[in-house]
Amino acid sequence: MFKDKLIVVGITGSIAAYKVVELVSILQKKGADVHCVMTKSALEFLTPLTLRTLSRNPVITEMFAEPQRWNVEHVGLAESADLVLVVPATANIIGKVCSGLADDFLTTMIMATKAPVLMAPAMNAQMYLNPAVQQNIATLKDRGYVFVGPGSGNLACGTVGQGRLIELEMILAKAEEILYQEKPLLGKKVLVTAGPTREPFDPVRFITNRSSGKMGFAVAKQAYLMGAEVILISGPSEIKPFPGVQCLRIETAQEMYEATLQHSEDCQVIIKAAAVADYRPKKKNQEKIKKQPGEMVLELTRNPDIIAELGQKKKKQILVGFAAETENVLAFAAEKAKRKNLDFIVANDLTQEGAGFAVDTNIVSIVFPDGEIKNLGKMSKENVAKVILEEVIRKLHSKE
Numbered sequence: 579m580f581k582d583k584l585i586v587v588g589i590t591g592s593i594a595a596y597k598v599v600e601l602v603s604i605l606q607k608k609g610a611d612v613h614c615v616m617t618k619s620a621l622e623f624l625t626p627l628t629l630r631t632l633s634r635n636p637v638i639t640e641m642f643a644e645p646q647r648w649n650v651e652h653v654g655l656a657e658s659a660d661l662v663l664v665v666p667a668t669a670n671i672i673g674k675v676c677s678g679l680a681d682d683f684l685t686t687m688i689m690a691t692k693a694p695v696l697m698a699p700a701m702n703a704q705m706y707l708n709p710a711v712q713q714n715i716a717t718l719k720d721r722g723y724v725f726v727g728p729g730s731g732n733l734a735c736g737t738v739g740q741g742r743l744i745e746l747e748m749i750l751a752k753a754e755e756i757l758y759q760e761k762p763l764l765g766k767k768v769l770v771t772a773g774p775t776r777e778p779f780d781p782v783r784f785i786t787n788r789s790s791g792k793m794g795f796a797v798a799k800q801a802y803l804m805g806a807e808v809i810l811i812s813g814p815s816e817i818k819p820f821p822g823v824q825c826l827r828i829e830t831a832q833e834m835y836e837a838t839l840q841h842s843e844d845c846q847v848i849i850k851a852a853a854v855a856d857y858r859p860k861k862k863n864q865e866k867i868k869k870q871p872g873e874m875v876l877e878l879t880r881n882p883d884i885i886a887e888l889g890q891k892k893k894k895q896i897l898v899g900f901a902a903e904t905e906n907v908l909a910f911a912a913e914k915a916k917r918k919n920l921d922f923i924v925a926n927d928l929t930q931e932g933a934g935f936a937v938d939t940n941i942v943s944i945v946f947p948d949g950e951i952k953n954l955g956k957m958s959k960e961n962v963a964k965v966i967l968e969e970v971i972r973k974l975h976s977k978e
């Protein structure tokens with residue numbers, strides 16, 4: 579979402595200003611054209627050289643400095659911006675914007691822009707809770723300004739409370755949500771499953787697979803950005819869900835079965851990206867199994883086929899499956915899509931480099947029950963998720 583977007587980062591006078599260094603670096607690495615504007619007070623905490631080096635653009639610190647562009651710079655930047663981030667946003671800048679004051683470059687540019695403005699407050703806890711500050715924030719929200727945070731915890735003044743700058747990942751997530759202006763899934767409820775399951779055979783050992791959950795988490799994120807209410811049911815994974823996505827954590831295939839059936843009925847879209855174990859140990863020992871002479875035989879029994887049951891029950895729902903194969907990929911996928919009553923299945927060949935588990939890319943084919951196949955090249959999992967959801971949207975429109 580940040581690639582080729584012009585993002586203005588306004589920095590104000592708060593000790594939390596040092597965190598903007600990492601924010602600017604992340605935005606630049608994501609492909610954004612980042613322009614930093616510093617207030618006079620911000621110069622007490624950061625040097626323009628640091629931000630200029632990271633953003634690769636001149637840093638604006640004065641209202642009447644020699645402009646870098648031919649036009650009136652605050653107007654030019656205001657017109658070109660896709661998004662304005664005020665990080666950190668002090669009580670002072672919030673009050674000035676609320677009052678319509680424009681006495682420096684940042685406030686003047688905010689007054690002149692039509693771009694969305696996202697503010698991340700940072701201040702003393704009592705200052706944040708002051709009725710005047712709260713009223714200013716409420717007024718700006720009514721006018722369309724967006725706020726994220728603040729967080730709670732230890733503050734620079736030595737107290738503990740609400741007022742610290744929210745984590746950068748939350749700021750970036752809210753920025754992505756704002757930039758994703760089209761919301762084709764608004765009003766829809768989407769259920770996504772992700773990650774592996776673990777099937778224990780004693781208190782310390784279990785059977786699992788190599789799934790990291792990256793594909794399912796990417797689908798959940800994109801569905802949320804497209805406006806959907808998203809429930810993500812995930813097996814063990816180190817990935818954090820995208821802010822706004824409701825995440826339920828499970829361990830076993832049986833737990834995933836129960837959670838999926840519990841939440842699936844009122845969902846319009848179900849996307850089963852999890853790598854659910856087909857089998858589980860028939861018996862789980864209550865104590866750790868000790869090493870003994872000779873071989874050990876582990877007897878397995880079938881786990882419930884979650885997607886097959888969903889396929890039997892579905893009416894107008896869109897049901898999407900995944901198939902990770904090592905041979906006859908398209909044939910197996912087509913047969914599975916038809917047999918399990920899926921709208922389509924996303925198939926990938928685990929033998930291809932850049933596809934499969936625990937990598938950031940995937941190489942997939944979208945296979946439909948009627949035999950139609952759409953082959954996708956090597957893509958990031960986030961882009962694969964977008965393509966999957968575009969197909970979902972087409973299916974939704976055809977059923978409506």
